[in-house]
Amino acid sequence: MRLGPTLLNTTAFSLALVLSALIAGGGSTVIEMRTSSLVRVTLEAAGHSWAGVSADGLQVTLTGTAPSEAERFRTMALVGTVIDASRLIDLTEVAVKETAAPPAFSMEILRNDDGISLIGLVPMGVDRDKLISDLKGIAANGNVTDLLEAADYPVPEGWQAAMNFGITTLKTLPRSKISVAADKVAVTALTDSTTEKGRVETTLSRSAPKGVRLSLDISAPHPVITPFTLRFLIDEQGPRFDACSADTERASSRILAAARAAGATGALGCTVGMGVPTPAWADAVTMGLAAMKEIGAGSITFSDADISLIAADSVSQATYDKVVGELESNLPEVFSLTSVLTEKPKADVAGPPEFTATRGEDGKVQLRGRLSDEALRTAVENLAKARFGNAAVYGATRTDDTLPGGWPVRVLAAVDVLAALESGSVTVTPDTVRVNGVTGDTQASDKVARVLSDRLGDGARFNLSIRYDKRLDPVLGLPTGAECVQMLNDALAANKISFEPGSSVIVTGSSGILDTLAKIMGKCQDFKMEIGGHTDSQGSEGFNQQLSQDRAASVVQALMERRVLTGNLSARGYGESDPVADNGTEEGREANRRIQFVLLDPTPDETSAGTADPAATADGAPAAADAETDAAPDSDGMPDMSGEIVFDEDPDAVPMEEGGEGFVGEGSNALSPAEETAGPDASDTDPGAASPETPAETAPNTAADAETGTAAETGTAAETTSAAGAPEGVSAAADGSIVIDVQSPDESTPRPAPRPAQGGN
Numbered sequence: 001m002r003l004g005p006t007l008l009n010t011t012a013f014s015l016a017l018v019l020s021a022l023i024a025g026g027g028s029t030v031i032e033m034r035t036s037s038l039v040r041v042t043l044e045a046a047g048h049s050w051a052g053v054s055a056d057g058l059q060v061t062l063t064g065t066a067p068s069e070a071e072r073f074r075t076m077a078l079v080g081t082v083i084d085a086s087r088l089i090d091l092t093e094v095a096v097k098e099t100a101a102p103p104a105f106s107m108e109i110l111r112n113d114d115g116i117s118l119i120g121l122v123p124m125g126v127d128r129d130k131l132i133s134d135l136k137g138i139a140a141n142g143n144v145t146d147l148l149e150a151a152d153y154p155v156p157e158g159w160q161a162a163m164n165f166g167i168t169t170l171k172t173l174p175r176s177k178i179s180v181a182a183d184k185v186a187v188t189a190l191t192d193s194t195t196e197k198g199r200v201e202t203t204l205s206r207s208a209p210k211g212v213r214l215s216l217d218i219s220a221p222h223p224v225i226t227p228f229t230l231r232f233l234i235d236e237q238g239p240r241f242d243a244c245s246a247d248t249e250r251a252s253s254r255i256l257a258a259a260r261a262a263g264a265t266g267a268l269g270c271t272v273g274m275g276v277p278t279p280a281w282a283d284a285v286t287m288g289l290a291a292m293k294e295i296g297a298g299s300i301t302f303s304d305a306d307i308s309l310i311a312a313d314s315v316s317q318a319t320y321d322k323v324v325g326e327l328e329s330n331l332p333e334v335f336s337l338t339s340v341l342t343e344k345p346k347a348d349v350a351g352p353p354e355f356t357a358t359r360g361e362d363g364k365v366q367l368r369g370r371l372s373d374e375a376l377r378t379a380v381e382n383l384a385k386a387r388f389g390n391a392a393v394y395g396a397t398r399t400d401d402t403l404p405g406g407w408p409v410r411v412l413a414a415v416d417v418l419a420a421l422e423s424g425s426v427t428v429t430p431d432t433v434r435v436n437g438v439t440g441d442t443q444a445s446d447k448v449a450r451v452l453s454d455r456l457g458d459g460a461r462f463n464l465s466i467r468y469d470k471r472l473d474p475v476l477g478l479p480t481g482a483e484c485v486q487m488l489n490d491a492l493a494a495n496k497i498s499f500e501p502g503s504s505v506i507v508t509g510s511s512g513i514l515d516t517l518a519k520i521m522g523k524c525q526d527f528k529m530e531i532g533g534h535t536d537s538q539g540s541e542g543f544n545q546q547l548s549q550d551r552a553a554s555v556v557q558a559l560m561e562r563r564v565l566t567g568n569l570s571a572r573g574y575g576e577s578d579p580v581a582d583n584g585t586e587e588g589r590e591a592n593r594r595i596q597f598v599l600l601d602p603t604p605d606e607t608s609a610g611t612a613d614p615a616a617t618a619d620g621a622p623a624a625a626d627a628e629t630d631a632a633p634d635s636d637g638m639p640d641m642s643g644e645i646v647f648d649e650d651p652d653a654v655p656m657e658e659g660g661e662g663f664v665g666e667g668s669n670a671l672s673p674a675e676e677t678a679g680p681d682a683s684d685t686d687p688g689a690a691s692p693e694t695p696a697e698t699a700p701n702t703a704a705d706a707e708t709g710t711a712a713e714t715g716t717a718a719e720t721t722s723a724a725g726a727p728e729g730v731s732a733a734a735d736g737s738i739v740i741d742v743q744s745p746d747e748s749t750p751r752p753a754p755r756p757a758q759g760g761n
Contacts, residue, residue: 035060035083042082048075051092061089069094102153107163109135109178111170115143120180122148123155126163138171156182161209169204186215194220198475206477225273229450230285232259232292233299235312235463239263239292242299242464243449247276258286262293271446277304280332287330291323298342299461301453305334308459313342338459353403355411357384357418358425359437365393365418369428370400376408380415387419404430406456413455420444420451422472433462440472471526471604481602484524488597491516497555497595502539504550506558514555518562525565526604530572531555532596536589537576549573555595568605 036055043051048071052063060083066072072092079088107120116139122128128148136142159182166178166185176189187204191197197220208214231242239262246252252270259268278284281302288300288307296319297312309327311320324339331337355369365388371377377397384393410433414426417435421444424437433456435448445466452462471478479487495513499506506514533548533555552571560566581588 039079039082042078043075046078048078051075059087059089061091063091065093065095067095102156103151105151105153105156105159105182107148107166107180109166109170109180111139111174111176111178113140113174115139115141115145116170117145117147119147120149122150123159124150124152125155126150126159131163131167134167135170138167158182158209158211162212165207165209165212168207172200172203183211184213184215186217188217189219191218191220193223195475196220202475202477221274223271223273225271225275225450227304227450227454228273228275228277228281228302229446229453230255230302231299231449231453232262232264232289234263234292234295234297235299238265241268241270241445242462243446243453244268244270245276245446246270246272247274247279247281248272251282254282255285255289258289262289269442271443278332278334280334284331284335287327291327294323295319301449301458301460303453303458305336306458307331307335307337309337309339310459310461311339311341313344315341317341340459352429352431353400355397355407355414355428356425357414359388359418359421359423361423363388363392367393367395367397367415369397370403371397371411372401372403372407373399376411379408380411383412383415384418387415409455413452416455417448417451420448421466422469424466431461433460434465435462436465438467438469438472440469440474442468442473444468478523481524481527481529481599481604484520484527485529485597485599487520488517488524488529491520492595492597499551499554502547504547504554506554514558514562518559518564521559521564525568527602528568528570528600528605530570530598530600532598533571533573534578534580534592534594534596535576536592537579537583538589541575545573545575547573548575552595570600 033055035058036053039055039060040053043049043053050064050066050071054061054063060079062075062079066075072094075092076088076090103121105121105123107118107122110117110119116135118131118135128146128150132144132146135144159180162180162182162185166180169185169187170176170178173187173189173191176187179186179188185208189200191200197218201216201218204214204216225245228245228247229243230245232244233240233242239259241259241264244252244255244259246255249272252272255270256268284307285302288302288309291309292298292300295309295311295315297314299310301308307327309324311323320339320341324337327339328337353370355367355371358366358368360366365384367380367384371380377395377399380397381393381395384395407428407430410428414428414433417433418424418426418437420439420441421435421437422439424435424439426436427434433452435452441447445464448464448466449462452460456462470476491513495516497506497510497513531552533550533552535544535548535551537544539547549571550573552573556566556569556571559569576583576592579588579592580594581591583589583592
């Protein structure tokens with residue numbers, strides 16, 4: 001069968017159409033592939049790999065996210081050089097840029113004798129005009145150099161408080177650099193003395209705003225010591241310094257090593273200062289201390305280049321001659337030595353004349369004893385009123401024209417020295433001046449020895465028994481018991497201690513408040529306090545009572561684990577008995593579930609805080625061997641308080657840096673009550689004058705009786721006294737002089753002068 005012509009034509013035509021379509025489609029695909037490949041290679045070669053390329057026939061589509069509008073424009077322009085722009089379909093996007101972070105604002109304020117300079121970057125919102133105006137009132141001649149730049153960003157949180165604090169600080173520091181940031185103020189300054197350095201550090205640390213870190217770098221030049229004084233003695237209390245001065249740290253180390261070789265123990269300090277009379281000072285002092293070791297009893301005093309050696313009456317003539325001869329032969333030429341061997345005492349039934357100035361813990365000053373004439377009495381009373389206030393001075397002296405020469409100088413020096421004591425007494429006799437008292441100044445013994453050596457001259461005999469009490473030290477600024485409890489309870493009010501439900505287990509989230517309490521306790525561990533536990537009324541009364549007791553004990557344990565000495569703390573559970581809110585509401589029950597501190601005794605008792613690890617203090621540092629010391633003095637005698645202090649809560653609640661042994665004045669053992677007499681005879685007191693109550697002296701240490709002996713044992717008769725005579729603790733010594741002694745620092749109970757209350761309890 002043959003196909004017709006029509007069918008053949010139709011078949012041929014269809015095959016031609018199919019073949020044409022295949023050829024056209026293949027050609028189009030090749031063109032698309034070549035075009036997209038060309039565009040992609042071009043973009044990648046130019047670094048625009050972010051763009052995606054696809055082709056559909058003659059049209060090319062770009063997709064992707066450009067880093068910036070400029071990058072997107074450059075990409076489009078580059079593709080336009082490869083294909084016709086009419087063939088390009090742009091489906092790209094531009095990345096949304098985040099707002100730029102604000103710069104780190106900071107400002108440095110430099111102040112010196114020429115004026116004030118400002119350097120740094122501050123927010124645009126800072127009132128520059130007011131800032132400059134405030135600083136012109138501080139700067140010398142109103143000279144303020146403004147080199148600040150500003151950026152248009154919001155003022156950071158905390159910036160204004162930090163800046164205001166920096167300006168306030170600048171007012172008190174004429175040579176300083178204050179660096180201000182939003183969360184930190186750094187103070188670099190130079191002060192005139194170590195005392196001023198301590199005052200500035202204490203003031204700034206207590207007044208810094210909350211949340212602002214305070215970094216202190218306060219320095220002070222070495223003090224000028226005049227006269228350059230050192231006094232070392234060996235008596236019944238053992239070898240010790242009354243005063244120590246050195247010109248360099250190396251000299252100080254040599255002197256202290258020589259003192260320890262001579263038998264001195266405990267915390268020893270030597271003030272490094274300027275004014276040394278010769279570079280051979282340390283050589284002469286070490287020779288003198290070696291001589292004291294060989295003599296065994298007496299004193300040696302260096303006042304500039306003058307040396308006075310007084311050997312006790314117990315020293316043999318042969319030993320005295322040998323030691324003095326060696327010193328005279330070997331001392332550097334600049335030094336002049338005066339030596340005395342004390343004669344054996346003779347019994348004196350009547351006793352020597354004396355003058356006593358006493359300062360009580362209430363600030364009242366009593367003047368008793370003998371003065372040479374009416375003019376001296378007027379001068380002494382006027383000097384005392386100038387030192388202590390007109391209303392604080394009570395005079396009960398009488399005139400005696402038989403007093404030895406130099407009496408007025410000794411009496412006036414005694415009144416001046418009394419001002420260095422917070423409380424205590426100074427007794428003047430023909431043979432010696434005895435100083436006994438308590439102070440908050442670590443350098444008090446040095447200062448007193450220097451004054452007496454300068455005013456009384458070479459060879460003057462004086463006995464110092466000055467005890468340092470850290471709670472009277474304005475540099476440390478330790479709080480009272482009421483202030484301690486207030487700070488602790490304020491911290492608990494801001495952040496409660498939480499326990500697991502129905503349990504005494506403290507939850508992990510309470511570690512922050514426990515750390516804060518431990519910091520506060522670093523300054524308060526001398527006060528007896530109670531930690532009271534309280535619950536709401538849910539549950540049985542017996543269960544709540546036991547639960548509150550266990551929770552209070554858990555807090556004590558948690559503080560102990562943070563190296564807090566807890567011998568002064570007692571735990572007590574109150575259960576539901578003392579609510580502070582309505583137990584009928586959830587808010588009230590939450591308020592009633594609490595821990596509360598209660599002050600048991602406002603008088604510090606430093607011997608009670610010792611049940612924790614005795615080798616560590618509240619902050620984990622090694623504890624001092626002496627329970628009465630709190631801060632380790634540096635070479636200039638002041639506690640080291642440099643570094644950064646962070647105030648997360650109340651700045652008053654953050655203790656300064658503590659640890660180590662502080663300066664301890666010389667203590668001695670008091671006589672037993674049977675040995676005490678009242679001082680001057682009855683004729684020394686005006687019988688018609690109303691005598692204020694004499695402050696009680698430190699309780700006697702009967703354990704010292706065997707060492708000191710009684711007047712009867714030494715063969716001398718006790719001096720007769722009147723009811724209005726000297727305070728308790730005054731006794732007749734073997735040489736007939738009047739001795740006022742106190743207990744040693746380890747045995748006495750500190751009784752600091754009252755301080756005005758600054759917070760509730």
